Amino acid sequence: MACLVVLGTQWGDEGKGKIVDLLAEQASAIVRFQGGNNAGHTLVVDGDKFIFHLVPSGVLHQDKICYIGNGVVVDPEVLLSEMAKLEAKGIAAGPDKIRVSERAQVIMPYHQALDLAREKAKGNQAIGTTGRGIGPCYEDKAARVGVRMVDLLEPDTLADKVETNCATKNYLLTGYLNSEGIPAEPIIEQYLEFGQRLAPHITDVAVELDEVLSDQGNVLLEGAQGTHLDIDHGTYPYVTSSNPVAGSACTGAGVGVTRLEKVMGVVKAYTTRVGGGPFLTELEDDNGRWLQEKGAEFGATTGRPRRCGWLDMVVVRHSVRLSGITGLAVTKLDVLTGLDTLQVCVGYKTADGEVIQRVPASLKQLGACTPVYEDLPGWSEDITGCRAYNELPANCQSYLERLAELAGAPLAVVSVGPGREQTIMLDDPWS
Ligand code: GDP
Ligand code: IMO
Numbered sequence: 001m002a003c004l005v006v007l008g009t010q011w012g013d014e015g016k017g018k019i020v021d022l023l024a025e026q027a028s029a030i031v032r033f034q035g036g037n038n039a040g041h042t043l044v045v046d047g048d049k050f051i052f053h054l055v056p057s058g059v060l061h062q063d064k065i066c067y068i069g070n071g072v073v074v075d076p077e078v079l080l081s082e083m084a085k086l087e088a089k090g091i092a093a094g095p096d097k098i099r100v101s102e103r104a105q106v107i108m109p110y111h112q113a114l115d116l117a118r119e120k121a122k123g124n125q126a127i128g129t130t131g132r133g134i135g136p137c138y139e140d141k142a143a144r145v146g147v148r149m150v151d152l153l154e155p156d157t158l159a160d161k162v163e164t165n166c167a168t169k170n171y172l173l174t175g176y177l178n179s180e181g182i183p184a185e186p187i188i189e190q191y192l193e194f195g196q197r198l199a200p201h202i203t204d205v206a207v208e209l210d211e212v213l214s215d216q217g218n219v220l221l222e223g224a225q226g227t228h229l230d231i232d233h234g235t236y237p238y239v240t241s242s243n244p245v246a247g248s249a250c251t252g253a254g255v256g257v258t259r260l261e262k263v264m265g266v267v268k269a270y271t272t273r274v275g276g277g278p279f280l281t282e283l284e285d286d287n288g289r290w291l292q293e294k295g296a297e298f299g300a301t302t303g304r305p306r307r308c309g310w311l312d313m314v315v316v317r318h319s320v321r322l323s324g325i326t327g328l329a330v331t332k333l334d335v336l337t338g339l340d341t342l343q344v345c346v347g348y349k350t351a352d353g354e355v356i357q358r359v360p361a362s363l364k365q366l367g368a369c370t371p372v373y374e375d376l377p378g379w380s381e382d383i384t385g386c387r388a389y390n391e392l393p394a395n396c397q398s399y400l401e402r403l404a405e406l407a408g409a410p411l412a413v414v415s416v417g418p419g420r421e422q423t424i425m426l427d428d429p430w431s
């Protein structure tokens, strides 16, 4: 029996979906604990590509229960459509397979309207959100006016909440954000209907996870986004509105902290970021274009091209620190094949010339920093067929070993392609 957290150490899109799919083999339950359909987790199995936004990435395995925890913000329409798409492909997605916490917050149409209108109003200061209503939904949770999954099953409660919320949101939308208001009535009707359809899936996730763990089952907790998009620890305000760090797995799924045993940090072998915000190792030259094109770096949710740059180990080291990461899963190593020299950021030089190993909270201070690089030799051999560590070229092994040394955590998994089988396991993450 073990609880294993998988999370992103950078700005998201590290390849968490692929790693979760792999590790799910030995899990009884897979749980999303934060974020919402801002996530886009890609799996490639037998050449077939699947992108999940809300449904946990363990869903392709039979006999596993996939949970959406209380810490997630759920767009019911997206959840229903992901389940329908799975069933259309012959993959089970019924209530035995996919369950959602009665305490999870619901993304409402006014959340999305607010998200889009606010971003528009910010002009070139926009965060570059995914426009899915994530921020406004978490705001309502903190303001204690949010709609929870359980409310979709209680017509009076839902009607009360939606009417009050529509009044305040419409005031903001029309009076301040120069946008359209949204009538309450159709929302109430539609969301009650969503509630009817989702009712068999709605449950007390914390109670069920406790049962799984008591029956000696393994629980895999699937993070979304990345540590540097964390609302507390990321490059605020260019962050998402939840906590992708490991500690949040406990609150967002409802498992006790003493039950978490291992934390796997997923590290892309270089860095990408979607949306606005600081990115010290960003490349706007041929190397940047190489990573973007060879890595097919387009957002799995919005299709936006991802910004690309060298591996920033100050960022990764901070994630190891924040989440107590016990093993690293390094992905997309194959994308670096063919580059003569690889640069790795090992420190930040501040405006007064000091080299620091941490990310300053002030964006002004961070913006004044320049990356301190170490050069490592590249490799030219195709590594996509490697299935054992010693099959990797010597320079590739050196890159990985330096990465682990700088991170302060051991290597556990190396990924050399998008396919499930294009993986080298160095350690049994469940042992
Ligand atoms: P996530 O949000 O962390 O799950 O990551 P995304 O799915 O958004 O983005 C990762 C992308 O890289 C997906 O298209 C994966 O199929 C792909 N991918 C994952 N691991 C590897 C790898 O080792 N090599 C290559 N070339 N692609 C990978
Ligand atoms: P996965 O789980 C990459 C980014 C957005 C934006 C910021 C805030 O696939 O790694 P939001 O819509 O959350 O309010 O947007 O966060 N962002 C992601 N970037 N991967 C993600 O998820 C992301 N989820 C949100 O681009 O900069």
Ligand code: MG
Pocket: 012, 013, 014, 039, 040, 041, 042, 300
């Ligand atoms: Mg993604």
